[in-house]
Amino acid sequence: MKLLRYGPMGQEKPGLVGPDGEIRDLSGLISDISGANLDDQTLDMLRTKDPKNLPLVDGAPRIGACVNNVSKVICIGLNYHDHAAEVGAQPTPEPRIFMKASSAICGPNDNVEIPRGSSQTDWEVELTIVVGKKAKYITEADAIDHIAGYCLANDVSERDFQIRRSGQWVKGKSHDTFCPLGPWLVTRDEVPDPHNLDIWLAVDGVRRQNSNTRNLVHSVPVIVSHLSHFMTLLPGDIILTGTPAGVGMGLKPDPLFLKPGMTMELGIEGLGQQSQITVSA
Structure with a gap:
């Protein structure tokens, strides 16, 4: 199933994508697309509905x-071999973990704000895991059973804030609108192999990122199991799994960063597409 939320900001309703691409309303069956409704029993109930x-x-x-x-x-850094190479870093033996504020989440086609004082706002297309069942100290073999599905995210990042502002990466990752999410949550049964999906992003019509999730350093089961040994994963938590090469700070010889009035378009095979226009905060 492809689940989504539609409507004005703050008034979204749950829905699903029908066989012809139309939106069907689920508000008569569930209250929202959130952790409380991402368990296998609820998803199985929704699958029975025509x-x-x-x-x-x-x-x-x-x-x-x-x-x-x-x-x-939760985010995983430097998790594509090609991206680690372009920024001069070595892949880590364990997943590198950082966080974004949940207030950064917005719709997939909402405007993205360039923060005040920003000089290096950047883009990152990412495969995102949506947790469906509480996970604590789970094995890699059991990890998939704790996943409700997958979606697309743009891990927008302010590099100057991230790298040079006397803190951990969260400073450059958490501005409002820095986590466009969706358009759909695609349930795990429709993504049999999350490690073989084409992934791409374009800025003002120029393809900047073009890769495949087979280039992940740490796989989806490794990430979920690893995280569960450091924190309890709750239904509805999201895990951004890293970005491939082609980010603005990695472009040579001249890095490219976002300014107001630019357009980002991005997608992952089977998970839909996003489009954002950048605006001043």
Whole structure:
């Protein structure tokens, strides 16, 4: 299934994508797409419903973040071999963990703000894991059972804040709108191999990132199991798994950073696409 949230900001309703790409309303069955409704039993119940018997959503409503009430936004750094190489770093023997504020989450096509004082706002397309079941001290073999599905995210980053502002990476990762999420949460049964998906991002029509998730350093089961040994993963938590080469700070000889009025377009095979325009904060 492809689950989504649609409607004005702060008033989103749960929905799913029907067989012809239409949006069908789920608000008569569940209250939201959030951790409370991402367990296997609820997802199995939704699968039994014929989309054609669900209310059709007219028009082209705004699409919100595909998961609501996210308690943690966990990120894995330098997790593509080519990206580590372009920034002159070595892949780490264990997943490198950092966090984004959950207040950074926004809809997949909402405007992205350039923070005040920013000089190096950058882009990062990422495969994102959505946790479906509480996970603590789980094995790699059991990790997939704790995943509700996957989605697309843009890990927007202010590099000057991230690297040179006397702190951990979270300073450069957490501005409002720095985590566009969606358009869909695609349940894990429709993504049989998350390690073989084309992934790309373009800025003002120029393809900057073009890779495949087979280039991940640490796999999805490794990431989920590893994290569960350091924190309890809760239903609805999201895990951004890293970005491939082609970020703005890695472009040579001249890095490129985002300014107001630019457009980012990005996608992952089977998980949909996003499009954002940058604006001043």
